[in-house]
Amino acid sequence: MCGAGTILIERACAGRYALLLGGDAQPEAVSATLSNVGPRYKPIEVRRWDARHLPLDSGSVSAAAVNLPFGRQVGSPEDNLTLYPAFLREAARVLRPGARLVALTGDGRTFEQAVRHGAGLARRETHRVQILGQRAQVYVIERV
Numbered sequence: 650m651c652g653a654g655t656i657l658i659e660r661a662c663a664g665r666y667a668l669l670l671g672g673d674a675q676p677e678a679v680s681a682t683l684s685n686v687g688p689r690y691k692p693i694e695v696r697r698w699d700a701r702h703l704p705l706d707s708g709s710v711s712a713a714a715v716n717l718p719f720g721r722q723v724g725s726p727e728d729n730l731t732l733y734p735a736f737l738r739e740a741a742r743v744l745r746p747g748a749r750l751v752a753l754t755g756d757g758r759t760f761e762q763a764v765r766h767g768a769g770l771a772r773r774e775t776h777r778v779q780i781l782g783q784r785a786q787v788y789v790i791e792r793v
Contacts (some may be wrong), residue, residue: 650716652682652716654683657686660759668694671695687689714737715750717732717756718732733756737790740792741769745792748792771793
C-alpha cells in the first residue's frame with residue numbers, strides 16, 4: 650500500500666536504510682511510485698502485490714509504513730472491514746518481534762477494531778492529522 654511512493658521517499662530522506670521495499674495492488678500506484686522515485690534512493694524495490702498475501706518471509710521486516718485506503722476515494726468502508734484485519738494478520742506474520750508498523754488511515758474505527766482483534770500486535774501511539782482536509786489518524790503499532 651505504497652500509493653504514489655511518498656511514504657518511501659519520506660523514509661529515504663530520513664536517513665540510512667538497508668532496503669526500501671514497497672508495493673501496491675494497483676498497477677497505477679506502482680507506476681506512480683516508480684515515476685516519483687526515479688533513479689534516486691538505492692537500494693529500492695517496488696512490486697505489485699496484495700498486502701494481504703505478501704511474498705516475504707515470516708519475521709523478515711524490521712519496520713513498515715502504509716497508507717491504508719480510507720474507504721472514500723479508494724475502496725469503501727465495507728471493503729475496509731475485511732481488508733484491514735487481513736492486512737494486519739499478514740503484517741503480524743512478516744514483522745519481526747519488536748518491529749513497528751506505522752499506518753495512516755481515515756477509517757480509524759475499523760482499524761482500531763482490527764488491531765484489537767489481531768493477535769501479535771499492540772497499539773502504542775495514535776496521532777490525529779488532517780490530510781487534504783480529511784480527518785485521519787496515524788497509528789504506531791508494535792509486533793509483540
